[in-house]
Amino acid sequence: MSLQQCRAVWEELEAEFQLLQETHKIYRQKLEEVNTLQTACSNSIQKQTRKLKKLKCSLQGCKHTADVEDANLIQQINTHIKEKQHFFFDMEAYLPKKNGLYLNLVLGNMNVILPTNQAKFAYKDEYEKFKLCLTIILLLGAVACRFILHYRVTDEVFNFLLVWYYCTLTIRESILISNGSRIKGWWVSHHYVSTFLSGVMLTWPDGLIYQLFRNQFLAFSIFQSCVQFLQYYYQSGCLYRLRALGERNPLDLTVEGFQSWMWRGLTFLLPCLFFGHFWQLYNAITLFELSRHEACKEWQVFVLALTFLLLFLGNFLSTLKVVHAKFQKNKGMKKH
Template identity: 65%
Template sequence: MSKGSASVLEASRQTLEPPSYTLLSHAHKFDPCNNIRLYVYVNLVLGNVSVTLLTLLSKQSKKEMNEKFKLCLTVLLLLFSFVCYFFVSYRFVNAILNFLLVWYYCTFSVQESSLISNGSRIKGWWVFHQYVSAFLSGVRLTWPDGYLYQSFRNQFLAFSLYQSIVHCMQYYYQSGCLYRLRTPGERHKMYLTVEGFQSWMWRGLTFLLPFLFFGHFWQLYNGLSLFRMDRLQDCKAGVSMCAISFLILFMGNFLTTVAVVHTKFSSKDQEKPKGQ
């Protein structure tokens, strides 16, 4: 075979190679080892397995599956909260709801950690939020039945119902907002929908802010209510842990949302002189 034929065959082989091979050189950018905290957490749950996806198509497919699964589980939580609040008062049914909440936050803390290692843009408080919520749900699951549990039951179920409704609203409108931003290339294709408010949501999603702030202050109310229960003599340790968790969630959610709003207003004020 001549050198010319060999070079033509080599060029054809490189042209026909699958896209995944051409992206191998970029895989290190999304290696979980680049973020020790995420790497350790994912490996504690999944074991010593590789969670790095090599092709952009596989990353987007994984992200879309995660979003759809999150929506289905959120709707399931909404239905369970509705049934428990209005129709059923059995302890084991409430335990199923709390177990679903534990599963929800643990599952998505793992999945989102995997997606972050593959380039998804979610970080900061909204990652830590998943861990605190998983801990809170776990304490709620092990809270024994009694006077204190029943006193806080309806308040928590109403909050869970409201939170699930807001999450569904966020998913629906965030998905549409992300689609509009990805099309002209204003946002990365691996951005995720989250339970809070981020800077990219400013355009077209500011109407969600009152619902979010109401939910934040409901978390504060839950924490203060539990601290009042904690003063009783027969109070269990789980009550104070739930109270602290709710207050942490309130402070993190509220301060993060306020910071985003403040940053957006500041950037708008700086842009006004340029436009005039």
């Protein structure tokens, strides 16, 4: 390359650099504008929320002295208040806000709000793929430990993988909740309890009592992974149909349990779910019996028994509640 050619390239680079500087300057200005708008929206939502709460309390007091016409007006205003609260929830999904205690402990005061719908959906899809891949890996790991690798070190690797998996799920779910995903109820707490259980399993030293429970736990892990694998595929298809019909939030996720929207096409999984719940109860009973064994010196045995019992109660009662509510709804529809 000649000197003249080098000079031409340099001048071209210099022009591109000037354009880059201008573009970056505009980008920073827009960011500042966005931050200003975000603050204004957040403050306005908080102000309106406080006013709506006061208004709701005032309307509650007016109910006692209201005639029929006033009562209808109060009902209309309360309906509009509920609608506004739903709008505020959707708006806040795009605005920076303080993280909950768990995210603060893990990530600090970092903004985890994703700026666009596309980014939110991409993160949700990546979460689902992560769950599917790890479910398959855990299934293979449990099979290997149960039938091939009879070593304590491989058990430790498997238990560590469980701890890491559930810890990661809790963090990702907390981020999705901050971004507007309506995950709620027991199925949020379920992963925290599972993280604790896996951590206790990881610290349980090898010995007679551990070996007496090992195969039962690995068999349970194989069954659980198989059910979760089936659930993922059927729930994904069910959610896809409901989203297309506009009946579900686009950020709704697959869960380990059973919810009302899964009724169509997924009821065949209910026996498997209930069998898994009662297996957790069986694990708890086995561990309670092992904790009374004369050779038992480990604190992990009794703690694991209590944790499995908690998982059974949470899973069983949550599933039973959904099934009961569905039957009650079907009875009500038949009467009408």
